[in-house]
Amino acid sequence: MVSICGIQISRSASGSPKVFATARRNTKVDFCINKLGCDGAVNTTNDKWVSVLSQSVDAAGIDLIIEFIGGPYFASKLELAAPGGKIVGLGLMGGGMTSDTVDISPFLRKRVRFEGSTLRSRDTAYQIKVKELFETIVLPKLVDGSFEDIVTRIFKWEDIKEAHKLMESNNTIGKIVCTI
Secondary structure, eight states, X not given: OOOHHHHHHHHHSTTOOOOEEEESSHHHHHHHHHTTOOSEEEETTSTTHHHHHHHHSOTTOEEXXXXXXXXXXXXHHHXXXXXXXXXXXXXXXXXXXXXXXXXXXXXXXXOOEEEEOOSTTSOHHHHHHHHHHIIIIIHHHHHHTSXXXXXXXXXXXXXXXXXXHHHHHTOOSSEEEEEO
């Protein structure tokens, strides 16, 4: 599922930026628009998702793209990026390899920047800074109800296999929690 917290943070940013999302199920697309308030969302299983999203955003493209899939969508994200835009890669859920026909000219033509990041390999000081930012920005909004923590289902730890089956089915919206 798209980053529910990331969408909520983006929606609360100053300047009222437009926020768009991608998902692989129409129920998740509807959720992003109707529940989270995205300005638009597209189903990436639709072969024309890039052109549909392009028509929804400013003609100049998307200023900031948060990318979790990796290789299979890399060319599409370059196409969608605005001149001077930035793509932040946070995951490789679809693998790290692009096709051998990826056109990298948008990096030059559009002055697109790509930044990769991960939390696990970062030093402790950086992880502490991220935790403090979470405590400052996100936690108060969770407490006052401005942000919603969405949980699909809670399992007992003994039912971890069932929880994994649900996660693998891609039939979730929100987190799966296992209690101990």
